[in-house]
Amino acid sequence: MESNSQDASPLMMEGMWWGTLGSVRPFPNFRPERDAAILHTALEKKDVSTIVGLLTNRSNAQRQTLARVYKSVSQKELHASLKKVLSGDLQSLILGLMMMPEQFEAHRLRKAMEGAGTDEETLLEVLCTRTPQQISDITASYTQEFKRDLEKDVMSETSGDFCRLMLALLKKENGTGVVDQDTAALSEELKNKKPAADVWIRILTTRHPDHLRIVLDELELESGQAVEDALDGRFKGLQSGDLRKGLKTLVRCVQNQPLFLAQRIQTMKAAVVLAVIVSHSEEDLLRVRVAFLQSTGSSLYTALQKQFNGAFQQGLLAVCRAED
Secondary structure (H helix, E strand, O other): OHHHHHHOOHHHHHOOOOOOOOOOOOOOOOOHHHHHHHHHHHHHHOOHHHHHHHHOOOOHHHHHHHHHHHHHHHOOOHHHHHHHHOOHHHHHHHHHHHOOHHHHHHHHHHHHHOOOOOOHHHHHHHHHHOOHHHHHHHHHHHHHHHOOOHHHHHHHHOOHHHHHHHHHHHOOOOEOOOHHHHHHHHHHHHHOOOOOHHHHHHHHHHEOHHHHHHHHHHHHHHHOOOHHHHHHHHOOOHHHHHHHHHHHHHHHHHHHHHHHHHHHHOOOOHHHHHHHHHHHOOOOHHHHHHHHHHHHOOOHHHHHHHHOOHHHHHHHHHHHOOOO
């Protein structure tokens, strides 16, 4: 296992994303040369089941090592070889697993802003659920992957108060504040005739989530209504639609991030399910699974079995890991 830490990229070494609540763990007795040989044969034979079974049963660091060993043995890029053999959602799943975590999120952000229209929900999911260090890593990876500036791209794709919120999320801080002062500031904002988005943006993007949870609990006790409902009433109308969605998403992520992600998955849209599962597979997918079960009455594993089929289903189930 020592070779994994030596082979990990500087980004991965500096700010290890992975917690202990992921469903995917490092494979014991990892032997990259053996894996590379198995993969090489499976790719030549187009043995999709073996490819999926092997790559979903290795940690991200192990997959990075495996890709390097595969290249040295076969003189081919593993990414290119996988792309030839796999297709559709399965290809997206496996190529997503092969990326570094910050690289995967950078690709999600780029895709959300490419072409006509902007996928605000994906932008919000990535930026609201990630720590300041992770966002810094994603921003660096975005520049490296696309030779573009993430902040400039966000500015060109969004406008008004929503743009200000997105830019504040890109510079998110885990600062400290005084609970009473922050609660009073938000309470006062709710009482004013004219909505002031900047008060919400400043407090929600510059404080540690633990601090914000207390502030939002206090605000709900004082106002007698859920903060989400207060925001609904506060930022009405079409012009405030994206801002309202953004602030509500941020509040939901602060109050219960696993539930927010579980509800994202409940759409059962292949692209959303794939993205959340890959994104959180080594971090907190176990918590998302628990939240999914509590909110739907069904385990995520069973829901995936019912919704998807074939090798794509095999891959999702392998990353999800088990029933709850």
